[in-house]
Amino acid sequence: MLKIYRGEILHFLADPAKVDLEQSYQHFEDGLLVIEDGKVKQLGEASSLLAALPDDVEVTHYQNGLIMPGFIDTHIHYPQTEMIASYGEQLLEWLENYTFPAERRFEDEAYAKDVAEFFLDQLLDAGTTTALVFGTVHKASVDAFFTVAQQKKLRMICGKVLMDRNCPDFLTDTAETGFNDSKALIEKWHNTDRLQYAVTPRFAPTSSREQLDKAGELLSLYPDVYMHTHLCENKKEIEWVQALFPENKGYLDVYDQSKLLGRRSVFAHGVHLHDEECQRLNETGSAIAFCPTSNLFLGSGLFNLKQAEAFDVNVGMGTDVGAGTSFSILRSLNEAYKIQQLRGEKLTPFKSFYLSTLGGAVALDLEDKIGNLEPGKEADFIVLDYHATPLMERRIRQCKTLHEKLFVLSMLGDERNVCATHVLGEKVGERVDEKVGEKAGEKAEGST
Template sequence: MTKNTSNSSSTNTGTKAYRGEILHFLADPAKVSEEESYQYFEDGLLVIKNGLVEAVGNAHELLETLSADISVTQYDNGLIMPGFIDTHVHYPQAEMIASYGEQLLEWLENYTFPEEKQFSDIEHGKRVAEFFLTQLLDAGTTTALVFGTVHKESVEAFFTIAQQKKLRMICGKVLMNQNCPDDLQDTTESGYTDSKALIEKWHNTDRLLYAVTPRFAPTCSTEQLNKAGELLKEFPDVYMHTHLSENKDEIAWVSELFPDSDGYLDVYDKSSLLGRRSVFAHGVHLHDSECQRLSDTNSAVAFCPTSNLFLGSGCFNLKQAEEFDFNVGLGTDIGAGTSFSMLTTLNEGYKTQQLRGDKLSPFKSFYLATLGGAVALDLEGTIGNFSKGAEADFIVLDYQATPLLDRRIKRCKTLTEKLFALSILGDDRHVKATHIMGERI
């Protein structure tokens, strides 16, 4: 239940507060003790001023510091936490989700490429972007790192809608000049020129950020990958977003196409594409030397369990990532991924680690979905937790959204049990509210 306990019509219109059970993370549970990795307030208060976090803490302590005219909204029977962060997703694939029967390379040829041809039409792109972003927000995801298509119009469409919704979003035009349909190819020069124009128009406009986006090594010539590296040198605060070591046939293909490279990651490394804002989707089949290089360059991997299972690609080795200490976020990878819900993604992530014989604790799961994603995207302090000055994108998870979860939560004796139940039984139905810069949308 939601209650508003404002004492009067607010004159302090820039400040508002939300009361309820609150959880956010301060660090990776794999790097500190679990108890040090998070803050949890059974009766907490989140204070927001002009869209940014002003304070978070125990309600009885913070309420005494508030002016009487500040509105306090109370959320009962739920959990307030930062909005989810999706570190790898394809907005043009939203309407082709659940396409049957193929592994990666056949799936691209039979389903993905035909779908993406429609995005030369900016109005089509806007319609799909509107649907896609609504689905994300309904599922509690407030920031995402997003693939467009090879068409410049696809990114124009996406950013136009994201800007209207005042969202913190990252997107880029796909670079793809070989081994794909002729009508989905750019050239080395046109890809560079279009990307540069989009960066100059959209990067750091409102809450929008740009990602240089080679689709994956097989669809990019060495010249195009080198040109992508030039863009990163010209615009050092943009992102680099691509795919890496998702599927064994894909890896073998990369070896054939780039015989002079020492493995898949080295193809990108030779073009200077690794770095603090470089995010590689999947990384299911990484060698230790590649993990070390990802760590040395502060690069990140997007762990995409639902698509890895759906396409039969394999199970990401999270334990290996922790041993080599490279950044990891979670990705839904729509449309090979099968749900917009980060809770569903946590469910599948837990199972992939079970199949590996490893454990994924609920604290690590929710860290990856929030602060871990922010760290992977080099946005720690901006999004991902309730540190002072962070953008106030947050959600409320509903313990009573389904009878099954309601019953299970009532049997939980610890926070660990409650979070685990949410991560296994939860989905988009359990997102009671999504707030952007403090405003419920």
């Protein structure tokens, strides 16, 4: 069966920082998205595609809204859902006082499933259809997450945290048990339906050299899994890494020595990177997850996006809940713009929405499957309501260009703007669509 969606459509074909702007995206003021068996079959102008469709096919028409690919979150912690907005600390104290106690409860798989259900619903309500997700040190936390994600038919990546030192006894594994648990999870879940696994050392200070080396061994045994960790987030953290690994020339080098860099390696934050580290990230195809709300909330610093662009480092957006203060990628774009302003730089709305969609897919080595609406891609997409609030409706009326409308969405937008989320072409959630004028029964015949 075909599923047909009509409305204003936007998706990206390339990074606006690398090609002429007009070549980086496609925009259809009145477009048509044709989906078959959960994948995009056709995309183009409604005026040309409608004529070729069967006369009796139903067309869902979204008006006053923007159809675009689902958002991609390249760094988030599902076990920190219930401790979001915890007051008053920077990174290391925040972990000790809030994060570690909260993660203890995830040894209980029933509890973990309950949180995973709520977490994934929050993501979908915010328009996020794919995420790279931290579990906890408990194997059960990952089993729970993948069980729920599989039921929802989502493309999700997750991994068991590895921590064998500098953390509470109740969250400590060993190099050997971490390796064995991760191996079992990989063999059970990786590439099952739309699920993929990430080898997940929390960060260098909580793993011994032996454990980091065992993580590298997992990547060697299973070359298509991911590696997900933290890097250069906080200045005190960096000093701690230098004290723990004096033989290494820097934070990134600690991971590099254990063979943890590569095309599917994603490092959260990268706020305080040296040029040499950016060059090495580029050489290995590794990626950075830019997490604006978290960096501001914990006082970590201002990510240098221009530095990453200069070294052609893959970058995606991350919410980093629970240090991040919202599941909404739109809210993250708001803070990302302000961070670049404080650095004396400009973040265009085209670059923002690229980072949130195709840029995230490139960072996750998934651009062949998701990130835009090219034929053959998995049909995960959202509809953003231009009239979600009275202020936005009034402001949008003043916009004369796509650039202006996207900027307003990125500055004033949040979960309220996501009026519909679709996974493999199927609408999920319970959003109300009256404001975008959804017409679910329109026929192709005469609807041009």
